Amino acid sequence: MRALIGRLDEPEINISEYQDIILTNHTCGWSISLFPSGIAALENLEEEDKKPSTISGVTRNEAFKMWHELSIGATDAILARDWKIQNH
Secondary structure (H helix, E strand, O other), X not given: OXXXXXXXXXXXXXXXXXXXXXXXXXXXXXXXEEOOOOOEEEEEOOOOOOOOEEEOXXXXXXXXXXXXXXXXXXXXXXXXXXXXXXXX
C-alpha cells in the first residue's frame, strides 16, 4: 500500500487522466480515493444516494493509516474522522 500511495508523488500522475488512487473494501462497500493534493474522498459504493465526503491536508502516513483501516474493515475508525460532505 505504501508503494501505491507513493505514486501520488510521481510527476506522471499530474498528466494522467485519473489523478487519484482508490482502495475499496468490497465486503463493507466503502472506498477511499487519495489525490496528490492531500485530499481523501470517502464513499460507500453500495449506498448510491449518499454523497462522497472528503478530508483535506491528508499526509501520506495518514493516507496509509486510513487505507489500512479500510483493508481490515475498521469502518468505525474511518467514519470517526472529520469528513466533510460534498454538495456538488
